[in-house]
Amino acid sequence: MSDYILSKAKLKYWLEDIRRRNELWAPVGEGDSVSYLKNPQGENVATEFTNSLDCPKYIFCPQQDPICNYEIKGRGEVSVEPLEPDTTPRVVFGLRPPDIRGLDIMDAYLLNDNIDERYKAKKDNTTTICLGYHNPPPCCFAEAVGVDLFPKKGSDILLTDIGRSYYVETLSEKGENLVSEHFNEADDIVRNEAWGIQKKNKGKTNFDLNLEKWKEFTDSEIYTLPYWDEIYLGVIPDSVATRYFYSGTYFKIVDVAKGNHGTRYKTWTTMYSPNFSVLNNGYDYKPSLKEKFKDWILEMFHFFPKRHGFIGCSGAHRCIAGMTTKHDIRKIIANVDFGT
Amino acid sequence: MNLTPSVVKLTATRKEGVIGSISFKNTTQLHAGQVFKIGTFGIGETSAWITDWEDDIATVSFLENNSVTHKIMLLPIGECITIRGPFGNGFSLGEKGYKEILLVSKDDGILSQKKLINDLIQEGLNVTLLHFTSSPKNLIMKSSLEKACNKEASPINGIIVDMTKKGPQDLDSFIAKQFKKHNIANIDGVALSGNEDFQKAVCKTLEKTNIKDKSIQILFNRNFTSGMGWSNQDLYGATNVWKDGPVFTLSEVRRFPGIFI
Numbered sequence: 001m002s003d004y005i006l007s008k009a010k011l012k013y014w015l016e017d018i019r020r021r022n023e024l025w026a027p028v029g030e031g032d033s034v035s036y037l038k039n040p041q042g043e044n045v046a047t048e049f050t051n052s053l054d055c056p057k058y059i060f061c062p063q064q065d066p067i068c069n070y071e072i073k074g075r076g077e078v079s080v081e082p083l084e085p086d087t088t089p090r091v092v093f094g095l096r097p098p099d100i101r102g103l104d105i106m107d108a109y110l111l112n113d114n115i116d117e118r119y120k121a122k123k124d125n126t127t128t129i130c131l132g133y134h135n136p137p138p139c140c141f142a143e144a145v146g147v148d149l150f151p152k153k154g155s156d157i158l159l160t161d162i163g164r165s166y167y168v169e170t171l172s173e174k175g176e177n178l179v180s181e182h183f184n185e186a187d188d189i190v191r192n193e194a195w196g197i198q199k200k201n202k203g204k205t206n207f208d209l210n211l212e213k214w215k216e217f218t219d220s221e222i223y224t225l226p227y228w229d230e231i232y233l234g235v236i237p238d239s240v241a242t243r244y245f246y247s248g249t250y251f252k253i254v255d256v257a258k259g260n261h262g263t264r265y266k267t268w269t270t271m272y273s274p275n276f277s278v279l280n281n282g283y284d285y286k287p288s289l290k291e292k293f294k295d296w297i298l299e300m301f302h303f304f305p306k307r308h309g310f311i312g313c314s315g316a317h318r319c320i321a322g323m324t325t326k327h328d329i330r331k332i333i334a335n336v337d338f339g340t
Numbered sequence: 341m342n343l344t345p346s347v348v349k350l351t352a353t354r355k356e357g358v359i360g361s362i363s364f365k366n367t368t369q370l371h372a373g374q375v376f377k378i379g380t381f382g383i384g385e386t387s388a389w390i391t392d393w394e395d396d397i398a399t400v401s402f403l404e405n406n407s408v409t410h411k412i413m414l415l416p417i418g419e420c421i422t423i424r425g426p427f428g429n430g431f432s433l434g435e436k437g438y439k440e441i442l443l444v445s446k447d448d449g450i451l452s453q454k455k456l457i458n459d460l461i462q463e464g465l466n467v468t469l470l471h472f473t474s475s476p477k478n479l480i481m482k483s484s485l486e487k488a489c490n491k492e493a494s495p496i497n498g499i500i501v502d503m504t505k506k507g508p509q510d511l512d513s514f515i516a517k518q519f520k521k522h523n524i525a526n527i528d529g530v531a532l533s534g535n536e537d538f539q540k541a542v543c544k545t546l547e548k549t550n551i552k553d554k555s556i557q558i559l560f561n562r563n564f565t566s567g568m569g570w571s572n573q574d575l576y577g578a579t580n581v582w583k584d585g586p587v588f589t590l591s592e593v594r595r596f597p598g599i600f601i
Contacts, residue, residue, distance in 0.1 A: 067343045070381045078381060078420040082344040113583055117342075219577050223597030253343070257382035264381070266343055279561055280387060280403050281448045283535045298597075303578045 001170040004183035005190050008164055012042030014182045018091050022127075025059050026093040027052055036092070047094065047161075050137040051316050054243040055102055059092055060122045061110070064254075064265045067118075071261040085121030091178065093129045098140070098316035100130050100154040101147045102246040108308040109247075118266070127174045130155035134197055136205045141330050142315035144207040150198040160194040167194030205315065209333045214302060217338065222302060223294075227337040232293040235327060242270035244318040247300055250276065271296060301333055345379065345422035350415055351397055357478055359401055359451070360413045361391060364423065366398035371430025372456035373533075373559050373587045376400050379422045380411050389451040390426060392458065401451045401481075428586045431456050431531050431557055434463050438529030438555065441465050444542050446472040446503075446534030450481050452559050453533055457488065457496060467496040470522060472515075472538065474503045511541040519545045527551055533559040543590060553591035560586045 006014065018024050019039055026045040028037045034049040036056045069081045095103075107123070110116040133149035136142065142149060150160060156175030160167040167190055168183060170176045186194075214222060242249050249268045256263050270276075277286035286292050304312030319329050352363040362378070370393040378400060379385035386408040388400035402409055412421055433441055433456070441460055445453050450471055460467050469488055473479055479486075479500070488498035499522050506514045515538075530551060532542055539558055546556055562581040577597040579585070 068345075072381060072420075075416070076349055076418045076420055078347050080344065080347055113580075219595075219597040223577070253377075253379070253385045255382050255384055262382055264343075264345075280405065281535075282405075283561075285536055285562065298577075306578045 001172065001176060002179070003170070003186040003191065004168040004179065005186045006159070006166045006168050006183050008047075008166065010182040011047070011166070012045070014180055015042035015045055015093060017180055017182075018093070018178065021089070023088050023090045024093065025056070025090065029053075036094075045093065047131065048135070050135060050140070051096055051098065051318060055246055055314070055316065055318060056092070056095065056099055057102060057106060057246060057249075059090075060103070060106065060126065061116075061119050061268065063269075064267050065118055067253075067264045067266050069261065069263050073260075085118045087121050087125050090122070090126040091129065092126055094131045095128055095155060096131060096316070097133045097147050097149055097151050098142050098314035100128070100151050101142070101145070101310075102314040102316070103128070104154055104310065105246040105304075105312050105314065108304070108312070112308075127157070127178060128155040129157040129159065129175075129178075132158055132160045132198065133205070134161045134201055136201070137317055139328075139330075140205045140315060140317040141207040141209070142205045143203065144205065144209050144330070145311040145313045145315040147205075147315050149201050149205065160197055162190065162193050162197060165190075167191070207330050207334070209301075209330065210336070211301065211311075211333070213338065214336070219302070223298065225336065225338065227339075228294040229290065231332055232290045235289055235293050237272035237289055237292075242268065242272075246314055247296065247304070247312050297329070297332065342424070345377070345385075345424045347420050348423055350417055350419050350421060352399070352417065353413060353415070355404065355413055357480065357482060358403055358405065359448075359480055360404040360409055361399055361401040362388075362412060362421070363392075363397050363399045364421065365396055366393065367396050368426065369393075370398055370426055370455075371432070372454070372459060373430035373452050374426040374428045375586075376423050376425035377427070378402070378412065379408055380415070381422060383408050383411050385422070385424070389454075390430075391451060391454040393455065401454070403448055427582060429584070431559070431587050433529045433531055433557060434459055434465070436529060436555070439465060440526045440528050441467050442524055442527040442530045443467060443469045444472075444530065444532045444534070445469070446538045447474055448480050449533035449535075449538075449559070449561075450485065452561075453531060454481065454484065456531055461495050468522075468524065468527070469496055469498040470501060470518070470524075471499070472501045472503050472518075472534070476500070476502045476504060511537065512544050515541045516545045524549070528555055530556040531559070532556065533561070535561075543593075546590070553594065554589045556590040557587050558590060558593055560588060562586065 024039050025036045026040050027034045027049060028040045028044050029035055029046055034046050034052045035054060036052055036059060066083050068083055071079050073079060110119045152171060156172045158169045158171060250271060252267050252269060254265045254267050271292055278284045300312040348364040350362055350364060354361045370390045374390050375387045377385045378388045386406055388402040391401040392399035404413055443453050457467060471485060485500060488494050488496055489500055501518050532539055560581050
């Protein structure tokens with residue numbers, strides 16, 4: 001596709017233009033307290049942040065997503081009004097590279113086999129703008145899970161911070177459609193500067209997770225390692241965790257009734273919920289934290305890659321920085337004791 | 341996946357002990373081992389096993405132990421409920437050409453096998469049912485099971501095993517003894533349902549018989565979620581229970597990560 005240069009001073013005007021024609025989601029806040037909000041003023045948009053507090057999956061898959069309205073009209077008479085998927089044109093600005101991976105993870109779960117039409121409609125009508133990772137936090141391990149700090153796929157536009165301007169690369173037709181009069185053509189000097197920054201940052205978030213070693217063992221051997229019997233100790237079943245992760249989330253159907261009418265919602269919540277693995281007959285097939293924690297880790301680093309060809313972790317470091325457990329997942333993975 | 345439910349009218353409701361059953365019109369072909377998500381607006385949804393399907397009327401059964409099932413059982417005939425499904429593959433023993441079938445179930449595992457028993461009888465197969473109960477006084481599907489175990493009137497060989505007599509011995513040896521006691525020679529196809537601990541113990545005994553792994557069908561009961569596999573709630577390693585199952589053969593189960601066998 002094409003490349004341009006956008007002055008940082010003009011960023012807010014570009015975002016204002018986008019906001020006038022689309023629903024804009026962009027990061028707002030400072031330091032560690034950044035969240036993606038709907039239609040913020042261009043001047044309030046944060047660009048100097050490492051990661052948002054919550055992973056922005058809620059933009060594409062809201063925690064409470066209405067499926068249908070209903071009205072009970074009398075005995076044997078119920079009217080159901082399905083709510084059409086949301087096709088509002090939407091632009092998400094400032095996604096960091098781990099969150100681009102996060103969207104790939106959600107695609108794998110929700111757009112394969114059983115397609116979630118509500119998610120698909122949102123994804124199809126959303127243009128994503130990735131802010132390259134020129135400032136990854138120290139505990140980020142994005143490259144260790146295969147995330148490119150300046151990804152050339154997965155988003156529609158990639159911005160590289162080159163000081164007073166952004167080097168803009170359009171990666172798709174949707175991205176090309178957002179090119180505005182605020183952009184200037186990039187020249188070789190800008191290109192070389194941007195590519196230099198991209199190259200300089202390469203390897204900053206690499207961390208040897210020792211995943212090659214996993215390939216020497218069968219599923220059963222990995223699953224039954226005594227290592228997992230101890231590693232969960234100290235983990236706090238943190239309900240907030242679901243906001244930090246792209247995996248470990250499950251859906252429930254919840255009705256909110258007002259008299260004889262109401263709305264049915266699809267809601268997601270954490271795998272640490274008490275009824276997560278309890279069957280109707282009371283049998284709990286993942287009765288302890290050990291199973292939940294082990295299955296979650298193995299799903300991200302072993303079984304998800306087997307099904308989808310890439311690691312099911314975004315490497316965003318939210319679980320290290322944000323969770324109350326203070327477990328360092330990098331060390332948990334890298335130090336797996338295979339007993340050999 | 342379509343999350344918007346269909347609305348159907350109840351044609352019958354029945355309660356026996358802790359089990360509730362409801363019937364509604366359904367023209368889609370149904371198999372034993374499949375589930376519906378049933379519910380009422382304002383309360384929510386729960387899972388129900390298909391226990392019968394005749395003349396385009398489906399009957400599903402469930403443990404009546406939550407607010408959704410309580411509400412449904414209070415509804416009069418003709419009232420509306422919501423349904424989604426059917427989900428899952430179901431048992432396929434009848435299609436495999438087996439002659440002697442053994443059904444093994446524990447407690448509410450019988451719900452997923454009730455329709456299977458009727459289907460196999462209609463196909464003229466010899467059926468032995470070994471039902472393990474942990475509460476013999478409150479037997480689940482009592483009348484049906486007692487009918488099945490009536491040696492003179494029943495078309496199947498039904499045996500109810502009282503698990504309260506297990507005593508201090510471990511589950512594996514108790515089940516092995518029961519299999520030895522009730523001769524299961526000549527069996528060429530098995531359907532197994534119950535909790536995973538029970539399934540593990542039964543499979544350990546079946547491993548020692550001549551029955552082939554691919555002739556043993558096991559129903560994995562896992563919570564059904566709307567976003568398949570997004571949580572690992574419905575995953576068994578790399579296998580999604582509700583995409584490829586919930587009925588798997590023992591040879592498939594052996595490929596699951598090592599906790600089962």
